[in-house]
Amino acid sequence: MKYCPNCNAEVDDNFEICWNCNYDFENNEIVKFEDNTVAKKDIRCLRCDVQMSYSGNYDFHEGTDFGFFGNFFELFTNRESFDIYVCNKCGKVEFFIPESKIN
Ligand SMILES: [Zn+2]
Ligand SMILES: [Zn+2]
Incomplete structure (x- = not known):
């Protein structure tokens, strides 16, 4: 387990993107999905x-x-x-x- 630095959610080590806020651990930025x-x-x-x-x-x-x-x-x-x-x-x-x- 690792913790999202943006929202502190627990994120499984296998995931590179926070399930809660879309924080991208590799690029250190929040991935934005446009409407x-x-x-x-x-x-x-x-x-x-x-x-x-x-x-x-x-x-x-x-x-x-x-x-x-x-x-x-x-x-x-x-x-x-x-x-x-x-x-x-x-x-x-x-x-x-x-x-x-x-x-
Ligand atoms: Zn997050
Ligand atoms: Zn263009």
Whole structure:
């Protein structure tokens, strides 16, 4: 057992984040989860150096008409699902293949 330096809760040694206040023992800071945002990965905007927010998983179904995105999505043949991250500062959008789909 160890004690959270932020809220004094007892935290099992196996956990790196306090169950009570989200204090991160490795980085010595409180992890903030934004409303309606699940931080799946720590992805930073290369331009703004702010954390990009997870904005959902996008599913493409067979036969979907990609319109003018067609050429772009051809790069991802065999992939039908992407995690999308958005920079709230400059509006940059990044696509990531979910880890479960990476072979
Ligand atoms: Zn705590
Ligand atoms: Zn940005």
